[in-house]
Amino acid sequence: xxxxxxxxxxxxxxxxxxxxxxxxxxxxxxxxxxxxxxxxxxxxxxxxxxxxxxxxxxxxxxxxxxxxxxxxxxxxxxxxxxxxxxxxxxxxxxxxxxxxxxxxxxxxxxxxxxxxxxxxxxxxxxxxxxxxxxxxxxxxxxxxxxxxxxxxxxxxxxxxxxxxxxxxxxxxxxxxxxxxxxxxxxxxxxxxxxxxxxxxxxxxxxxxxxxxxxxxxxxxxxxxxxxxxxxxxxxxxxxxxxxxxxxxxxxxxxxxxxxxx
Amino acid sequence: xxxxxxxxxxxxxxxxxxxxxxxxxxxxxxxxxxxxxxxxxxxxxxxxxxxxxxxxxxxxxxxxxxxxxxxxxxxxxxxxxxxxxxxxxxxxxxxxxxxxxxxxxxxxxxxxxxxxxxxxxxxxxxxxxxxxxxxxxxxxxxxxxxxxxxxxxxxxxxxxxxxxxxxxxxxxxxxxxxxxxxxxxxxxxxxxxxxxxxxxxxxxxxxxxxxxxxxxx
Amino acid sequence: xxxxxxxxxxxxxxxxxxxxxxxxxxxxxxxxxxxxxxxxxxxxxxxxxxxxxxxxxxxxxxxxxxxxxxxxxxxxxxxxxxxxxxxxxxxxxxxxxxxxxxxxxxxxxxxxxxxxxxxxxxxxxxxxxxxxxxxxxxxxxxxxxxxxxxxxxxxxxxxxxxxxxxxxxxxxxxxxxxxxxxxxxxxxxxxxxxxxxxxxxxxxxxxxxxxxxxxxxxxxxxxxxxxxxxxxxxxxxxxxxxxxxxxxxxxxxxxxxxxxxxxxxxxxxxxxxxxxxx
Numbered sequence: 001x002x003x004x005x006x007x008x009x010x011x012x013x014x015x016x017x018x019x020x021x022x023x024x025x026x027x028x029x030x031x032x033x034x035x036x037x038x039x040x041x042x043x044x045x046x047x048x049x050x051x052x053x054x055x056x057x058x059x060x061x062x063x064x065x066x067x068x069x070x071x072x073x074x075x076x077x078x079x080x081x082x083x084x085x086x087x088x089x090x091x092x093x094x095x096x097x098x099x100x101x102x103x104x105x106x107x108x109x110x111x112x113x114x115x116x117x118x119x120x121x122x123x124x125x126x127x128x129x130x131x132x133x134x135x136x137x138x139x140x141x142x143x144x145x146x147x148x149x150x151x152x153x154x155x156x157x158x159x160x161x162x163x164x165x166x167x168x169x170x171x172x173x174x175x176x177x178x179x180x181x182x183x184x185x186x187x188x189x190x191x192x193x194x195x196x197x198x199x200x201x202x203x204x205x206x207x208x209x210x211x212x213x214x215x216x217x218x219x220x221x222x223x224x225x226x227x228x229x230x231x232x233x234x235x236x237x238x239x240x241x242x243x244x245x246x247x248x249x250x251x252x253x254x255x256x257x258x259x260x261x
Numbered sequence: 262x263x264x265x266x267x268x269x270x271x272x273x274x275x276x277x278x279x280x281x282x283x284x285x286x287x288x289x290x291x292x293x294x295x296x297x298x299x300x301x302x303x304x305x306x307x308x309x310x311x312x313x314x315x316x317x318x319x320x321x322x323x324x325x326x327x328x329x330x331x332x333x334x335x336x337x338x339x340x341x342x343x344x345x346x347x348x349x350x351x352x353x354x355x356x357x358x359x360x361x362x363x364x365x366x367x368x369x370x371x372x373x374x375x376x377x378x379x380x381x382x383x384x385x386x387x388x389x390x391x392x393x394x395x396x397x398x399x400x401x402x403x404x405x406x407x408x409x410x411x412x413x414x415x416x417x418x419x420x421x422x423x424x425x426x427x428x429x430x431x432x433x434x435x436x437x438x439x440x441x442x443x444x445x446x447x448x449x450x451x452x453x454x455x456x457x458x459x460x461x462x463x464x465x466x467x468x469x470x471x472x473x474x475x476x477x478x
Numbered sequence: 479x480x481x482x483x484x485x486x487x488x489x490x491x492x493x494x495x496x497x498x499x500x501x502x503x504x505x506x507x508x509x510x511x512x513x514x515x516x517x518x519x520x521x522x523x524x525x526x527x528x529x530x531x532x533x534x535x536x537x538x539x540x541x542x543x544x545x546x547x548x549x550x551x552x553x554x555x556x557x558x559x560x561x562x563x564x565x566x567x568x569x570x571x572x573x574x575x576x577x578x579x580x581x582x583x584x585x586x587x588x589x590x591x592x593x594x595x596x597x598x599x600x601x602x603x604x605x606x607x608x609x610x611x612x613x614x615x616x617x618x619x620x621x622x623x624x625x626x627x628x629x630x631x632x633x634x635x636x637x638x639x640x641x642x643x644x645x646x647x648x649x650x651x652x653x654x655x656x657x658x659x660x661x662x663x664x665x666x667x668x669x670x671x672x673x674x675x676x677x678x679x680x681x682x683x684x685x686x687x688x689x690x691x692x693x694x695x696x697x698x699x700x701x702x703x704x705x706x707x708x709x710x711x712x713x714x715x716x717x718x719x720x721x722x723x724x725x726x727x728x729x730x731x732x733x734x735x736x737x738x739x740x741x742x743x744x745x746x747x748x749x750x751x752x753x754x755x756x
Contacts, residue, residue: 005289012287018454022461067663069309073616074452074664077459080468107316108309133329139317142381142550167663168385168688175388178395179495189455191448192663192688196389199396208451211458222467226458233454286676299621300628306613310580358636361583370549370584378550386735390502391495394742398491398750408747412740418687418710419736420516420729430519437694438522446695 009261017236021229029221035228037216042185042203046085049159049183050092059099061157061182062086063148063173064164066105066141067190070112075165078189079109081214082164083116085187088217089161090120094129101151102135105144110137145169149176156180162197163187163205174200187213272466279464318343345369410436491749498742505738509730518729523697524714527682527704531562531656534680534703537570539655540648544669545577545585546614546661547686552588554686557712557725559660560592562684565719567596567605571655572644576609576630578618578665583611583634603633603642610634619668623651623677651677656703660684666693670701684711 004012029035053060064082068075086102093100104113113135121130136151138144149172151157160177162170162184170186170193177184178200186197187205197204205213208230215223244255278298285295321336323329329336346369353363361367399405416422417433462468484492508514535541543563547555566573575586586608590597600606609630612618622629626649632638639645647653651673659666659681666683673679680703683693687708696702706715709732712725 003288005287008287015283015457018457019461022458023465026465026467071615072664073456073460074667077455080459107313110316137317137320139313142378145381168382171385171392172381172388175392178392189448189452191445191452191692194448196392199392207448208455211455222462222465223458226462230451230454230458234450237450296621296624296628299617299624302617303613303615303621303629306615306618310613359583359634361587370581374581375549375552375584378548379552382550382553387499387502390498390735390739390742393739394493394495394498394746397743397746399747400750408743412743415736415739418708419733420518421733421737423519424516434521437691438698441691442695442698445691449695 007260010259014233018229018233021232022226023229024225025228025232026222026225029225029228035221035224037212037224037227040205040209040213040216042187042205042209043085043213043216045185045203046089046161047092049161049185050089050096050098052183053093053098053158054096056158058158059101059155060089060093060159060161061101061103061148061151061155061177062089062161062163063103064106064109065162065166065188066144066169067165067167069106069108071108072165074189078165078210079106081210082187083109083112084214084218085161085163086113087116087120090117091124094121094124094126097129100134101155101157103144103148103151104135104137105139105141107137107139110135141167141169145172148173152176152180152182157182159183159185161185162201163210165190166193166197168193171196171200268466275466276464279460314343410440485753487749487752489749490745491753493745498738502735502738505734506731509734510727513727514730514733515726516729516733518710518713518717518726520714520718521707521710523694523705523707524711524718525704526697527562527684527706528565528715528718530680530682530703531565531658532569534656535566535569535571536655538572539570540572540574540644540653541566541655542574542576542657544657544659544661544665545575545582545589546579546659546663546665547585548579548581548662549584551662551686552585553724553728554708554712555660555662555684556585556588556592557709557723557728558684558706558715559658560589560723561712561715561719561721561725562658562706563589563593564596564721565715566658567593567600568719572604573606574609574626574645574648574654575606576612576622578612578614578661580611603637604644607642607644608634609639614665616668616672619665620672623673623679625649651679654679656680656682658682658684662686662689666702670696674701682706 025035050060064079064086067078070076070079090100102113102117104110114132117134118127118130121127136147138147148169157180160173160182162173162177163186166188167190170188174184174186174197184201185203186201187210188194188197189207189210194204194206211223212227215227240255247255281295281298318340321339324332324336325340327333346366349363349366349369350360353360353366356363361370397408397411399408413429413433414436416425417430417437422429422433459468543559543566545559563573575589576582577585579585597606610633612622612629618629627639630639633642657669657673657679659669661683662685666681666685669681674681681701682704683689683702684706685693685708687710690705690707693702693705697705706712709725709728713729716723716726
């Protein structure tokens, strides 16, 4: 008697295998095993960008895009990764005395953003430099976009960070930042916005690099462990693709039938 | 006790709901519980719309209270427009069960909102134009290939491309249908694993942002 | 380096973007004053969308048209959405409209207005129904597939679904012939994951041009049975249904803007290479 719904068996196997790998590496990470993440050029460029702002005496702008709130399955992880990176940026800004402005259009992420900034400034021993006025909350895509463009023209930030889940505002903000000569670092996992960030930003975090960047900053063993598990799963999928490709030449449907179980 | 309620109970509820959804999706059987939970999730999502509005209004009320320079007149304006819109919409709904039938509500959406929204979306075209001029330069082999592929795809989308040369849509369509599809599939798979990992950490209670905690606390 | 010291080629590579904005602005006005019409070839994804609707839909079938695009995306999505609506009405389908955007009411009213000639012979409740807004969340889409009445107890005007003739035997994804999702972002992903994969309900995308490449993998693997991409997709559908309209007129502007982009890129590269050679 069938217990598993037809056609979903292999998905269950892949899911369980993924979870086992994630858990194993999360466990090893918590036990102290180092899980290295390669140096990402955009992350190495963050101090450069903030240093530029310090020299020019102009502020730094950060925004995570409006694509979705924290509970959205596709956009939520991007926003959380972006807020992790914001914590790092905030610490650098606190250290160098650079003004930071955060444009946050997602209401559910506001408390987390505020706490992240407060924690960052406290960690650098400058709690008095944090102010909730650093966070500009503007709901709605069009108002958020116009507010950011207006900010660019008035304040002329030296460095912009466009990191998170974006919709069409990515190209407008990216090009708006170029208009004022800002140094820009972008990052998103939304495939339809990646080309615009690549075209308008000096450095870009693409897809999983966004999650890896968040992990490399926070050094959270859970996130790093999951990254390692994801890499292993990708190797398994690549092996399956190669086997399937070769079996395809032989017109052998065994792998297809297994994957359709 | 409050701390335990805040953390452990939230973790427990998340874990139980996730397991129920897994069982419903993968195993045969009727799970009214899963359907009930999804209905509750939809109701909560609807409530969050109201919460978002309350949050927006409270932020702008703070701006007005503090007379935040350059901002507080616009915050007053937001309050005025918000009240006009919500009252006119409610009036339409109460009288005719259709908010759009209220003339003021209809006008607000039809003329200012639509025009402004479409204008801002149209700005995208101009910015893409200047971004293309600035970014599409053949600085190296990769950039040159990107540039050539981009030009073919651009001209495939416009009927004039076929008039210029009949081969343009053939090559452009190849890029669209075959050239970029493997890369897109990679991004899809990567994004899917990212979601899997996020969900797993939330299931175990180790996704701190999901629970509103700050990393480093 | 001051402006006077730049050579012609360097100036060519550094043309002020405002010059391009004016050229684009003026260029885009021309086809609206004097239409520039070129033949439009039908792309495979749009043809499959059209043929798929014609093959799958029979008179009396219930289809869902999901409105997940806001007013700002009307120029891109509305022509294709209306063309599909007209096609479905011609095929005798009964249409359920619902949407995931807060301005879905406006978009629905606009669809009715643009397809007025088609709707005038139809009866609300028997041939089409508008259920209204549902939250922009995958859980809602998943629950709609399991039971429409768990999300929508009534239509948008307060009539219980059980009292609406066309909704009498319709409550879940398996009762729906196909779904056409007009959206600007992730909503079609939700329908793919929660309707197409678990229940096999055919799904097609009517999207903005930015989404064309994102959804191409789904179309090429057969998960989506068709796809209309941006204004071009709308123009192709208008041609297929034999009613050239707004999108066809806009193709003139598309021609101008795309040619100008290519010319600008060529000028930039000529200036870049010539100034490098010096």
